Amino acid sequence: MLIGLVRHGKTDWNEQGKIQGQTDIPLNEVGIVQAKALAERLSREDQIWDAVISSDLQRAHATAQIIASKLNIPLLESEPRLRERYFGEVEGTREQERHERWGTNWREVAEGVESNAEVRARGLSAINEWKLKYPKRNLLVVSHGSFLAQIMEEICSDLEDQYISNLSYSILELRDEKWHPQLYNCTIHLNEA
Template sequence: MSASIRLGWVRHGLTEWNKEGKIQGTTDIPLSSAGEMQAGRLADRLLREGAVWNGVVSSDLQRAWRTGQILSERLGIPLLTDKRLRERSFGQAEGTTEAERLARWGTEWRRLVPDQESDERVRERGLEFVEQFCDRHPGESWLVVTHGSFLAQMLKALETGADETLIANVSLTILERRSNRWIPILQNCTAHLDGDIKV
């Protein structure tokens, strides 16, 4: 895996459950109208910046897929899906608010929910995706639309040094592989949502 490749990691747009503070995990919640607007704003930014993106690859969960579809259509590039980009399964915690999780499992709920997918398993499938995708698309640049907890684990697994906390909806994090190291070019950027778009 030595050829340079650039991956633009995008967290999906806003959903009603995001707004309500509910954990989604693999529960297949659609984008809200605000989430669709956010995806459009990111697409407009990418068009304005003019960088070449060869395509979009997305989680198959509809909130990510629809975000990817909006990017694909506006940029005129192909859209692929890959189940390995799905959000972590949070088991019994899915559909609960923070207050409900604290009441049921306490402050250590992230460790104590019994049937959730482990960090190790999330990283394993994520790294498998990255290695295979990079082998198939050497020298290219792709947008990768996924989920907050999954993306946080990938930033750790790829040893980027990037801050993996509080990854915002429709944020853009660009990583470039150079000599088998992943270098963060842009981290958790939402300039397209506040009008401060730098080109």
């Protein structure tokens, strides 16, 4: 089984440096172009994906729609467990604002920020369900930066800790009940966008 992990395309809040969390912000024009660039790349490569599944937030779902349409593969029902981390009262703020209001340890101080353990638990719940439901299918998953970072750190602990870029593409292979990275945080397709 393969799982592809894709971060959604850019939004206005990404460009403004605001934390989105579960605030439902749409893709902007740059994000649409980015999604089309990855879709084009995947259409030129060997077809390995059987279906696309995404978070139910519109920026991820729109990215997934563009890819599924280009590859002519099913877009499965959106999955709320793939949502970005909930950032509580911090959503919509920029870094300077967060540091002024809560300090540099704002993740521990601000109200309502979902913990790493909570993010990982819901992500692993989805992955474990797919292993049982689709053991012979390769799924392309479109989600969010903080969520994907937590999931990859949890199931592939030997990966280098990197910022997960908009429209980055990673591939994990399940072998002997362990996930092995085949590609990590790749954005080469954005050079063509």
